[in-house]
Amino acid sequence: MPKLRVHLLPEGVTTDDMAGSTCVVIDVLRATTTMVYALAAGALGVIPCLTIEDARQRATALPAGQAVLGGERGGLAIPGFDLGNSPGEYTPDVMAGKMLVLTTTNGTRALGHCRHAREVLIGAFANLSAVGDVVAAGSRIDLICAGTDGQITREDVLLAGAIVARVAADDSWKLNDEAAIALDAWAKIAAHATAKKLERRLVEALRASRGGRNLIGIGMD
Secondary structure: OOEEEEOOOOOOOHHHHEEOOOEEOOOOOOHHHHHHHHHOOOOOEEEOOOHHHHHHHHHHHOOOOEEEEEEEEEEEEEOOOEEEEHHHHHOOHHHHEEEEEEOOOOHHHHHHOOOOEEEEEEEEHHHHHHHHHHHHHEEEEEEOOOOEEEOOOHHHHHHHHHHHHHHOOOOOOEOOOHHHHHHHHHHHHHHOOOHHHHHHHHHHHHOHHHHHHHHHHOOOO
């Protein structure tokens, strides 16, 4: 029986435990969404970095003109970096043919927990269908929610639940309790909703979430 586990925070995840698994890292607001937008805009790849200093060093090591430095601390752009951590900044004229070197408060840190995984995906509502297609063919899946400053965030839980709903909501998959919790949270949002109504509910939920409130608080509504 294939297994799908959700981890509502990365702190409980060990790198050894992820060995052999397909991991999906989720940081909806905003790191993984930003990565998806950068790749869709033509980026050659993404190099996630834990610290600002590491990001600067990795960017310097790339051929001249190839690196785009992006990221945030406290939600705000890092002084001296090319871009912040908002998806709309990552347009084709900026990213095409470039390598994104990214460091964020939560998302890139969560990626570090997956370095022994068989495969690592980045998850966002923007690439939900693509992620669902990949993990549906797997046999051992781990969804890791980045959270915010060590706290569980609703926006990440909702995306985890949406992925579970797409690929593992029936009895053919073995779910852990956190996967069931995420699935229940998503079902509440998605119940009896048309596409338009679901979009409205999701926007409202994201604005009311911890990550949403934080962004609104720093003028990034």
